[in-house]
Amino acid sequence: MPINRPLLSxxxxxxxxxxxxxxxxFQDDHLVNSGATVVRFxxxxxxxxxxxxxxxxxxxxxxxxxxxxP
Numbered sequence: 001m002p003i004n005r006p007l008l009s010x011x012x013x014x015x016x017x018x019x020x021x022x023x024x025x026f027q028d029d030h031l032v033n034s035g036a037t038v039v040r041f042x043x044x045x046x047x048x049x050x051x052x053x054x055x056x057x058x059x060x061x062x063x064x065x066x067x068x069x070p
Contacts, residue, residue, distance in 0.1 A: 007065040013041040016067050023048065026064040033058075038065075 004024065007013050016023060016038045025033040025048060036050040046065060048056045058065075 003069040004066040005069060007038075007067055010041070012067070013038060013046065013065075016065075017041070022068045024066045024068055025058055026066070027058070027062060032063070035068075 005012075007016055007023065017040070020037050022035045023033075023038055024031060025036075025046075033048055033050070033056060036048040036056070038046060039049045039055070040047040041060070044060060046058050046060055046063070048058060050056070
């Protein structure tokens with residue numbers, strides 16, 4: 001069973017970028033993205049990449065991010 005670890009701090013997001021582990025993104029208690037990786041983050045946004053040319057920007061304030069570890 002996979003382990004879901006919340007990404008809350010900048011160091012959590014940096015570890016997710018470095019390790020390239022898949023993440024799940026929730027917005028308004030709904031799963032909006034799963035299995036993609038974090039490629040970049042700021043104080044306000046997180047950039048998630050699902051495929052080579054598919055980048056999605058999510059607000060850190062309105063979304064919850066979880067790292068999925070097998």
